[in-house]
Amino acid sequence: MGTTNKIYLDHASTSYPKAPGVAPRMCEYLEQVGCNVSRGEYETAYDAAEVVFNARERLARLFNFPEPHNVIFTSNVTTALNLVIKGGFHAGDHLLVSAMEHNAVMRPLTQMLEAGVTFDRIPCDESGELQLECIESLIHPNTRAVVMLHASNVSGTLYPVEQVGRICHKHSLRFVVDSAQTAGVFPIDMEGMYIDALCFTGHKGLLGPQGIGGLLIREEFAREITPLISGGTGSFSHLETVPELLPDRFEAGTLNLPGIYGLNAALEYLERIGIDSIRTREQELAARFTAGMERLPGVRVVGSHDAHQKAGIVSLDFGGRDNAELSFLLDSEYGIMTRCGLHCAPNAHKTLGTYPQGTVRFSVGYSNTEAEIDFAVEALHKLLKD
Missing domain, CATH: 3.40.640.10 (Type I PLP-dependent aspartate aminotransferase-like (Major domain))
Structure with missing residues (x-):
């Protein structure tokens, strides 16, 4: 299928776009x-x-x-x-x-x-x-x-x-x-x-x-x-x-x-x-994405499900599916950029019970939109039906 429109959900790695100016x-x-x-x-x-x-x-x-x-x-x-x-x-x-x-x-x-x-x-x-x-x-x-x-x-x-x-x-x-x-x-x-x-x-x-x-x-x-x-x-x-x-x-x-x-x-x-505006928006977007994931069987949201009590990061473990394959398909089929793996924090994954497979990490930023989050949720619903 493929897409030329890219959705950047890897802000925990680096923010994009950068601030105006x-x-x-x-x-x-x-x-x-x-x-x-x-x-x-x-x-x-x-x-x-x-x-x-x-x-x-x-x-x-x-x-x-x-x-x-x-x-x-x-x-x-x-x-x-x-x-x-x-x-x-x-x-x-x-x-x-x-x-x-x-x-x-x-x-x-x-x-x-x-x-x-x-x-x-x-x-x-x-x-x-x-x-x-x-x-x-x-x-x-x-x-x-x-x-x-x-x-x-x-x-x-x-x-x-x-x-x-x-x-x-x-x-x-x-x-x-x-x-x-x-x-x-x-x-x-x-x-x-x-x-x-x-x-x-x-x-x-x-x-x-x-x-x-x-x-x-x-x-x-x-x-x-x-x-x-x-x-x-x-x-x-x-x-x-x-x-x-x-x-x-x-x-x-x-x-x-x-x-x-x-x-x-x-x-x-x-x-x-103001950083309060940034935090509020990122947490709202993360909460929207988390709610969409909770409707998907076989998907584990790693860590707290309360997006208003954490940074704008949602890590997913897809159980029987290959996390790396799903991360690849999100990009190649839907233009959604995420990070998959151990995220340079192996003991964190041991603590969370996601070692050695790691997780697919979705991290939102101030520049993301509700439409992008909804598209990512829909893409995962489609991929997990295949």
């Missing part, structure tokens, strides 16, 4: 600015530096963080998590993570086992809900931090970061949060949630381009972290030692300035329309 602002930098920051004593370089600082300020406001200079730019959330995990913890340290973590946390943490860092997983039930009551029993005298996601990229399940933050504060633990699936959609209050380091990416809910992300980090925690990469920063050039000043300490080399220009435009857009 992102592409023009990136082009503006490349075609009209072009220079570096902290490396040139001329007006254009100063103007570019102002854009970079505006982006830091916008991120600090968005996440209720008091110090824009402690907003560190990296290439993505994975790099930010590696910076914190590999630079901040050492032999003898013990960490806690959830049982639903993405490999952006688990792979660097598993590497750190060789360096003498250990970890335990906070249990989650078969729907992916965190068993909050288990945390304190897992804390040892050498426990240094809790590192966990804000929402699952597999099931969309939201995690009680505010309650976890209170536990961390009570026990003097660092609290590191992976906001890949929530930044720009759900409110995050670093002060109220006792978050010490918030790792983010620009290309998902923030509606910016790929290749730009970072972290917001408290000063006292930053002083405990050894930079993974060092080099020129354009500051303190008389020294061959790494600067102590933030953000320079963690921003060696040339920044992704086209990416920051694009991210700044996306953040302006989010400020105009």
Whole structure:
């Protein structure tokens, strides 16, 4: 049958389309600015530096963080998590993570086992809900931090970061949060949630381009972290030692300035329309899709069925059918783009009972329409009748 009309339902991987203004602002930098920051004593370089600082300020406001200079730019959330995990913890340290973590946390943490860092997983039930009551029993005298996601990229399940933050504060633990699936959609209050380091990416809910992300980090925690990469920063050039000043300490080399220009435009857009509007729309669309799936026999909606209590992600397991085949047919026959597999989170699937087959993940975005959701539901009804 085939179709030339495409429906994008893979926003948990990356948002598309990007916010209005992102592409023009990136082009503006490349075609009209072009220079570096902290490396040139001329007006254009100063103007570019102002854009970079505006982006830091916008991120600090968005996440209720008091110090824009402690907003560190990296290439993505994975790099930010590696910076914190590999630079901040050492032999003898013990960490806690959830049982639903993405490999952006688990792979660097598993590497750190060789360096003498250990970890335990906070249990989650078969729907992916965190068993909050288990945390304190897992804390040892050498426990240094809790590192966990804000929402699952597999099931969309939201995690009680505010309650976890209170536990961390009570026990003097660092609290590191992976906001890949929530930044720009759900409110995050670093002060109220006792978050010490918030790792983010620009290309998902923030509606910016790929290749730009970072972290917001408290000063006292930053002083405990050894930079993974060092080099020129354009500051303190008389020294061959790494600067102590933030953000320079963690921003060696040339920044992704086209990416920051694009991210700044996306953040302006989010400020105009409000993240509450985005969240409401995405949850309504996910609820509409979930309701359509509940009428289909043999289809398991993985995790909570209440779309208003999670991110805009609906993962399906088709039981006796081949999930990969159905994902392929959705694209080839109906132009519906999804993601199939383990989504870089194998232990999450073990927790949810979908390992090794994985799931077909449908993730909605602010740009999707009710008609697209209805078409996806109808397509699945037709495919499952075959």
